[in-house]
Amino acid sequence: MNVKIKIIENGKLPEYKTVGAAGADCFARIEKDEVIKPGEKITISLGFAVEIPEGYEMQIRGRSGLARKNGIECFLGTIDSDYRGEVAAILFNKGHEDFVVHNGDRIAQAVIAPVVHAYWDLSEELSETKRGEGGFGSTGVSENKEIEKFYEPFKTYSEVENFLGKEVLIDNNIDAEVKSVFRTNNNFIVVKFLTKSGNELDMYLVSAFERVKIDGHRFGRELQIEND
DSSP states (O other), X not given: OOOEEEEOTTOOOOBOOSTTOSSEEEEOOOSSOEEEOTTOEEEEEOSEEEEOOTTEEEEEEOOHHHHHHHOEEEOOEEEOTTOOSOOEEEEEEXXXXXXXXXXXXXXXXXXXXEOOXXXXXXXXXXXXXXXXXXXXXXTXXXXXXXXXXXXXXXXXXXXXXXXTTOEEEETTTEEEEEEEXXXXXXXXXXXXXXXXXXXXXXXXXXXXXXXXXXXXXXXXXXXXXXXX
């Protein structure tokens, strides 16, 4: 597929690193280094504008290496076929250390995908299904329904701190223990896990803990961080 692209001053052409790569790496176009502190998000220009053919979109996605090594996530973005401005990426630091973005760093990837427009058929009734109105995790992640029962989330920093050293079940299959707990300047609570294989995992309770359970409690998006 041919896609018209305009490189903005000091920008770089997105690059497919392998023949089978679905996404083309995108590079930061910034005048000076940008520091993303834990719990903060920042918009980084990517140095190009595009003319996506009608019927397609460009998705701006994160890079798995940045997420795994540094806790840097890129919010999924959509570039519509009629948008002609500079493409940018929104990065969020889920780690517990500052992350520095340099000009020319590979910080995101662009994927071209087809788009289907819906023609809305207004109706008073919808067909019945076994699932019905169940949503937001209603199908669970395990066949063991006892494991999938609802757990009360932690509500304060001290509640989480009480579980230092306790064993943890992550996604119902990764055994670990709570190594440390701390609060960032942005009042996010972060827990560091040590898996039995020796790997360390850092996660923000407010966004990554729907499937993490400690001693019958479950972390979830419902968590309210209170100063105690």
